[in-house]
Amino acid sequence: MKAILYIGHGTRSKQGAAEANLFTESVIKKVKHPIQQLSFLELTEPTIEQGFDSCLQEGATDITIVPLFLLAAGHIKQDIPDALAPLIEKHPNISVTMADPFGVQGRILDAIAELVTIEAEPFSLNDSILIVGRGSSDPSIQESFHSIAQGISQRLGIKEVHVCYLAAASPSFQEGLDSICEKASGRIIVIPYLLFAGLLLSEVKKEVKKKKKQVHSILLTGALGSHQVIQDIVIEKANGKENASAAASH
Known part of the structure; x- marks a missing residue:
């Protein structure tokens, strides 16, 4: 059976x-x-x-x-x-x-673009996106996230799309968040590349909330499993x- x-x-x-x-x-x-x-x-x-x-x-x-x-x-x-x-x-x-x-699938990237559109439309050319990955020492993960960032950029028409990681790869989430906040001229949209809620997503939410005190135009999308x-x-x-x-x- x-x-x-x-x-x-x-x-x-x-x-x-x-x-x-x-x-x-x-x-x-x-x-x-x-x-x-x-x-x-x-x-x-x-x-x-x-x-x-x-x-x-x-x-x-x-x-x-x-x-x-x-x-x-x-x-x-x-x-x-x-x-x-x-x-x-x-x-x-x-x-x-x-x-x-x-894996990296077009329909997943379409879904992410849809989630971002619901949260953040209309977009400006000055907006920036930060994709937050779980992280891994496996080099194929960074290659995958490079493809993911390109796909999101193409779908949303936003040039400034960056990737950071919560563990085991660089830049770290904190480094990525600090860097994008320093450079961004428009809104910052943070996308946690995670399936479900959990301690990692809680960490992302906590740091984004802290940054909102300094950078008011920062948005956080939900987990992908939704x-x-x-x-x-x-x-x-x-x-x-x-x-x-x-x-x-x-």
């Missing part, structure tokens, strides 16, 4: 965990498979092992892993496969495949409309 195991990042934030659960509950209603479970890589239960075991207890013989991750960094390339490896070894008769993370297109992508992955690869090979 076919099962879907969704894997979120996990968070110490109750609001973030609740958002991930609500998001997945909404997806589950639109996916055809009878066995569907949500699990988390860290900080939140159920764990990947608990979610995997739950699928087996419901009679799963074929499990598709659907990671709720925007980009392919260390968690996708290393941590999730490492967590799955002993489970796959323990249950060699269970077929396990893993869908890709979302947009329907993100849910649509997960539904497609769960329904097998995108290619999945053997989890053991990741």
Whole structure:
């Protein structure tokens, strides 16, 4: 029997965990498979092992892993496969495949442009955008964010689009925020490139609120998980409309 195991990042934030659960509950209603479970890589239960075991207890013989991750960094390339490896070894008769993370997709960039438009239209040529990524030491992440920044710039017609990171890459969020505030002649629009609320988004909100005391024309958009297109992508992955690869090979 076919099962879907969704894997979120996990968070110490109750609001973030609740958002991930609500998001997945909404997806589950639109996916055809009878066995569907949500699990988390860290900080939140159920764990990947608990979610995997739950699928087996419901009679799963074929499990598709659907990671709720925007980009392919260390968690996708290393941590999730490492967590799955002993489970796959323990249950060699269970077929396990893993869908890709979302990656840089035109429709995600369209969704971000729409979110920004709702929050900040009309735009001025003097406006600036700061995209805030989670961050990773994986160089492919910075390449991805370069593409994301270009795509947002093209869609919104704003030339000044910059990227910063909350961890493990530079410039840091604080450096990026300070720099754009010093140079901007128009409004500043801050886009957190995060799926759900959590401690990272809380940190962004706190710093933006502090900056508002000095720079009044600064706006912050919401997390990306609120947009329907993100849910649509997960539904497609769960329904097998995108290619999945053997989890053991990741």
